[in-house]
Amino acid sequence: MERNLVGDVVDKIGGKVRLKGWVDTVRDHGKITFVDLRDRTGIIQCVGANLERVSPESVVEVIGMVAARPEKLINPKIKTGSVEIQIESLKIISPAAELPFDMGTDDLNLDLPTLLDYRALTLRHPKQQAIFKVQAVIINAFRQALLKKDFVEFQAPSIISSVPEGGAEVFKVKYFDHEAYLSQSPQLYKSLLVGVFERVFSVNQIFRAEPSVTTRHLTEATSLDAEFGFIDSWKDVLEMEEYVVRHIFSEVGKECKNELALFGATLPTLSDKIPVLKLRQAQEIIFERTGRDIRAEKDLAPEDEREICKWSSEEKGSDLVFISHFVTKKKPFYVYADPEDPTYGFSVDLLGRGVEWSSGGQRLNDYEEIIEHIHDWGLKEKDVELYLQSFKYGVPPLGGFALGAERVTMHMLGLKNIREASLFPRDMERIDTRLSETTQK
Amino acid sequence: MERNLVGDVVDKIGGKVRLKGWVDTVRDHGKITFVDLRDRTGIIQCVGANLERVSPESVVEVIGMVAARPEKLINPKIKTGSVEIQIESLKIISPAAELPFDMGTDDLNLDLPTLLDYRALTLRHPKQQAIFKVQAVIINAFRQALLKKDFVEFQAPSIISSVPEGGAEVFKVKYFDHEAYLSQSPQLYKSLLVGVFERVFSVNQIFRAEPSVTTRHLTEATSLDAEFGFIDSWKDVLEMEEYVVRHIFSEVGKECKNELALFGATLPTLSDKIPVLKLRQAQEIIFERTGRDIRAEKDLAPEDEREICKWSSEEKGSDLVFISHFVTKKKPFYVYADPEDPTYGFSVDLLGRGVEWSSGGQRLNDYEEIIEHIHDWGLKEKDVELYLQSFKYGVPPLGGFALGAERVTMHMLGLKNIREASLFPRDMERIDTRLSETTQK
Numbered sequence: 001m002e003r004n005l006v007g008d009v010v011d012k013i014g015g016k017v018r019l020k021g022w023v024d025t026v027r028d029h030g031k032i033t034f035v036d037l038r039d040r041t042g043i044i045q046c047v048g049a050n051l052e053r054v055s056p057e058s059v060v061e062v063i064g065m066v067a068a069r070p071e072k073l074i075n076p077k078i079k080t081g082s083v084e085i086q087i088e089s090l091k092i093i094s095p096a097a098e099l100p101f102d103m104g105t106d107d108l109n110l111d112l113p114t115l116l117d118y119r120a121l122t123l124r125h126p127k128q129q130a131i132f133k134v135q136a137v138i139i140n141a142f143r144q145a146l147l148k149k150d151f152v153e154f155q156a157p158s159i160i161s162s163v164p165e166g167g168a169e170v171f172k173v174k175y176f177d178h179e180a181y182l183s184q185s186p187q188l189y190k191s192l193l194v195g196v197f198e199r200v201f202s203v204n205q206i207f208r209a210e211p212s213v214t215t216r217h218l219t220e221a222t223s224l225d226a227e228f229g230f231i232d233s234w235k236d237v238l239e240m241e242e243y244v245v246r247h248i249f250s251e252v253g254k255e256c257k258n259e260l261a262l263f264g265a266t267l268p269t270l271s272d273k274i275p276v277l278k279l280r281q282a283q284e285i286i287f288e289r290t291g292r293d294i295r296a297e298k299d300l301a302p303e304d305e306r307e308i309c310k311w312s313s314e315e316k317g318s319d320l321v322f323i324s325h326f327v328t329k330k331k332p333f334y335v336y337a338d339p340e341d342p343t344y345g346f347s348v349d350l351l352g353r354g355v356e357w358s359s360g361g362q363r364l365n366d367y368e369e370i371i372e373h374i375h376d377w378g379l380k381e382k383d384v385e386l387y388l389q390s391f392k393y394g395v396p397p398l399g400g401f402a403l404g405a406e407r408v409t410m411h412m413l414g415l416k417n418i419r420e421a422s423l424f425p426r427d428m429e430r431i432d433t434r435l436s437e438t439t440q441k
Numbered sequence: 442m443e444r445n446l447v448g449d450v451v452d453k454i455g456g457k458v459r460l461k462g463w464v465d466t467v468r469d470h471g472k473i474t475f476v477d478l479r480d481r482t483g484i485i486q487c488v489g490a491n492l493e494r495v496s497p498e499s500v501v502e503v504i505g506m507v508a509a510r511p512e513k514l515i516n517p518k519i520k521t522g523s524v525e526i527q528i529e530s531l532k533i534i535s536p537a538a539e540l541p542f543d544m545g546t547d548d549l550n551l552d553l554p555t556l557l558d559y560r561a562l563t564l565r566h567p568k569q570q571a572i573f574k575v576q577a578v579i580i581n582a583f584r585q586a587l588l589k590k591d592f593v594e595f596q597a598p599s600i601i602s603s604v605p606e607g608g609a610e611v612f613k614v615k616y617f618d619h620e621a622y623l624s625q626s627p628q629l630y631k632s633l634l635v636g637v638f639e640r641v642f643s644v645n646q647i648f649r650a651e652p653s654v655t656t657r658h659l660t661e662a663t664s665l666d667a668e669f670g671f672i673d674s675w676k677d678v679l680e681m682e683e684y685v686v687r688h689i690f691s692e693v694g695k696e697c698k699n700e701l702a703l704f705g706a707t708l709p710t711l712s713d714k715i716p717v718l719k720l721r722q723a724q725e726i727i728f729e730r731t732g733r734d735i736r737a738e739k740d741l742a743p744e745d746e747r748e749i750c751k752w753s754s755e756e757k758g759s760d761l762v763f764i765s766h767f768v769t770k771k772k773p774f775y776v777y778a779d780p781e782d783p784t785y786g787f788s789v790d791l792l793g794r795g796v797e798w799s800s801g802g803q804r805l806n807d808y809e810e811i812i813e814h815i816h817d818w819g820l821k822e823k824d825v826e827l828y829l830q831s832f833k834y835g836v837p838p839l840g841g842f843a844l845g846a847e848r849v850t851m852h853m854l855g856l857k858n859i860r861e862a863s864l865f866p867r868d869m870e871r872i873d874t875r876l877s878e879t880t881q882k
Contacts, residue, residue, distance in 0.1 A: 003671065020671050020837065022835060023835075039639065040591055040593075040638060040639040040640065041591075057834045057835045058835045059835040059836065059837045093837055093838070094806055094807065094808075094835045094836055094837060094838075095835060096833070096834040096835035097808075097833045097834060099834070118830065119827060119830075120633045120636065120637075120827050120828070120830040120831035120834075121830060121831070121834050123634070123637040124636060124637050124834075128637075129637060129638065132593070132595065132638075133593060135596075136593055136594040136595070139594065139596075140584075140588070140594065143581075147581070150481055150482075152481075152573070152574060152577055153577040153580065153581065154573065154577070154864055155576075155580075155644075155646070155663045155846070155864065157646070157661055157864075157865045157867060158599055158623075158646050158648075158661060159612075159623075159648070159660070159661050159867055159872060160872065160873075161872035161873055161874065161876070171600075171614050171615065171616065172614070172615045173612050173613070173614050173615075173623065174612065174613045174614075174615075175612065175650075175660075175872070175876075176650070176652070176869050176876075178876050178877075180872055182599075182600075182614065189864075189865065192561045193564070193864075195561065195565060196561075196564045196565050196570060197481060197570065197573075198480065198481040199481065203596075203644075204646070205596070205598070205599050205645070205646065207599075207600070209616075209617070211617070219600070219616075220598055220599060220600050222596045230444065230461050365535055366535065367535075367538075385873070385874050386560060386561050386865075386873045386874065387561070389559065389560075389561040389562060390561035390562070392537070392538045393498040393537040393538060393540070393561075393562050393565075394463060394464075394498045394499045394500045394535045394536060394537035395500065395535055396461065396500045396534055396535055397534070397535075405596070423595055423596065423598075423630075423634075424598045424630065424827075426598060426600055428617050431598075431600060431601065431602035431616070431621055432601075432602060432826070432827045433602065433826050433827065435602070435616075435617075435619050436619075
């Protein structure tokens with residue numbers, strides 16, 4: 001007898017099924033026992049008499065009849081709530097040890113360190129699983145959107161030989177007799193590949209030796225990178241990014257209804273067009289709305305990001321907003337300075353729900369200008385040798401953007417800490433297990 | 442006037458088009474100049490009189506009329522060979538410096554060090570581009586095959602805190618005040634996630650501090666990993682792998698006809714079913730065919746792999762062959778020993794065209810047996826803490842496999858060196874540029 005999946009059982013009333021999965025919860029009513037069985041497609045209630053004692057999270061096989069539940073016992077909260085399995089046999093495939101905490105509640109009420117100390121277990125909770133199903137849909141939607149537009153996927157390397165943009169937050173690798181580093185971004189690779197494929201994207205791990213423990217930083221994260229050539233202006237970059245983000249929202253909306261519902265989450269609201277503000281315009285608006293005069297600042301502080309997102313939602317009906325024209329010299333060397341006022345560059349952040357989701361913009365493509373910027377920024381040509389090689393031999397006007405997969409997941413679901421949006425979060429104090437006994441207690 | 446793509450021009454005879462791309466080659470015939478223009482969709486011949494001098498690889502815009510070529514001048518080798526563009530204007534968007542070698546030949550006749558020293562340039566050659574278009578199709582086909590079977594994609598971490606399987610070929614990372622490592626395989630993560638999602642896959646970078654320079658090893662490579670639970674036997678793993686490999690072949694066959702043709706490559710031949718041999722059976726066959734008695738060896742040497750692939754092609758009509766039942770103690774601790782003879786385990790390699798493409802098999806899922814193996818293998822429980830946590834709380838019988846993206850690409854196209862199948866290959870002597878002046882000259 002083949003295995004049946006929980007998700008396929010509802011229309012098999014009166015039939016016999018063979019289910020395999022995990023014991024989600026056990027409710028022992030004396031002779032009668034209720035066992036909720038969980039597999040990759042859902043949860044179903046099974047009921048039997050004189051069953052062998054079985055512990056939650058054990059892997060079991062249940063053979064039984066599918067029966068309709070009486071009207072008043074129907075559970076509208078789960079998809080299989082109109083039926084139950086009358087157990088004929090229950091076999092333990094792999095027993096679970098006693099759980100360190102109750103897993104059978106709608107929410108896992110654990111503090112973050114405990115959630116992570118027991119990561120292999122806590123990920124099994126349906127709400128934890130949901131986070132990463134949404135993340136997988138986000139990442140796949142990113143790819144599919146770009147494949148439709150002729151982008152070529154590439155695999156970005158993680159080990160790099162130099163750190164042109166300064167090494168404060170870079171991890172060092174002992175590379176045979178040399179020193180190497182972990183890549184903070186595939187920026188230079190994706191740009192140089194525009195000279196090859198015109199349009200490229202990658203999904204890859206990036207690394208930052210962030211020396212502090214915050215709710216929004218990880219030392220290893222997943223970056224969704226896109227870059228393309230033959231743009232007519234920096235606004236083409238925004239258009240492509242908006243197209244990708246809308247595709248992601250649409251796919252999550254279609255594929256993740258249940259997952260969003262578990263978190264009481266709704267997709268960000270978008271109007272016809274994501275508003276675009278220059279940094280200085282955004283600062284003016286913040287000044288007008290709050291009286292805080294930040295108009296001379298070179299960047300937006302976290303509270304500014306929250307305020308401008310509030311403005312965008314209230315005034316423009318858009319939970320997302322682009323901020324452009326940051327101060328050129330505060331950006332990396334490849335930023336394209338606005339010819340009308342080179343103090344500001346064609347760099348663009350996408351903010352959503354109060355925080356930065358992505359950064360991007362137009363990049364320099366003229367070889368001589370790139371060389372000039374490298375010198376102005378105090379860098380060495382030798383450290384960007386391969387990158388320069390590309391531009392020496394002709395690259396069209398180009399731009400691109402990078403979305404943080406964990407950030408997008410976090411803010412789509414309303415999570416409080418970015419660690420919740422990473423399967424195996426790494427920070428200064430933790431690589432799976434705690435790095436020292438005294439931390440995070 | 443919008444930009445036209447080269448691939449869309451053939452049916453626009455008599456119309457005016459605006460093309461943008463790279464100058465692939467220039468042939469100067471006095472007053473008349475022929476310029477082959479390359480964009481992401483193909484190459485087309487443009488012809489004009491009294492043109493400004495333009496160097497190969499420069500980025501240009503060509504405006505002109507599409508004209509049919511006279512019958513005898515039709516070039517059947519390219520898709521646009523029946524037409525040419527009569528140039529009205531040619532504008533240089535981004536000029537290229539003089540090339541260090543001729544890029545306009547069907548083959549780039551360069552030695553490997555030069556090919557890699559000029560990687561940003563050499564990748565532009567259509568044959569080099571083709572390698573990575575095929576690779577992108579392989580990787581996407583891997584994903585799509587598994588998504589259809591309910592697998593969940595996950596992002597495997599690269600930084601790990603311990604190396605349970607020994608540290609000889611592992612890269613060390615300075616992780617704040619601690620030592621960390623780069624992951625050689627997502628094996629433990631994918632296995633523990635079977636306890637969460639039942640079926641998972643990942644596409645991720647793996648790292649090996651391979652202390653020698655060979656034609657088949659990279660220090661950073663892309664691994665295509667799959668793992669799933671509720672298997673009835675180790676043969677379920679082979680079946681799933683065969684399904685995935687067939688899907689990859691079918692997609693490459695459909696999507697990469699031109700790329701395969703450039704290399705004169707054909708897809709590996711498959712019969713109804715990929716043959717499966719136990720290690721000892723394979724050795725017996727090799728002994729019978731060659732007289733070399735390797736029947737007591739614990740593994741297959743490269744020449745054995747070539748010989749058994751030859752046997753499979755000749756006798757079974759299959760360019761791929763599975764080898765199972767390797768010696769248990771030669772495999773990692775999680776290998777499932779055959780209960781009928783625990784000397785051999787349910788580990789399975791997939792060989793293709795003379796070399797290993799993948800390894801996989803059934804893994805232990807019983808907590809007590811895993812603990813026992815860990816002790817037998819001389820490892821510490823502490824080094825696999827998170828992994829053990831998963832199995833402590835119930836994991837079904839499971840297995841999986843990993844395909845090397847570069848290896849599959851290499852052997853599908855008949856490349857001689859695995860570096861050719863990596864955009865930015867890393868080895869002990871090179872991270873993009875050479876690590877020391879004296880190497881690889």
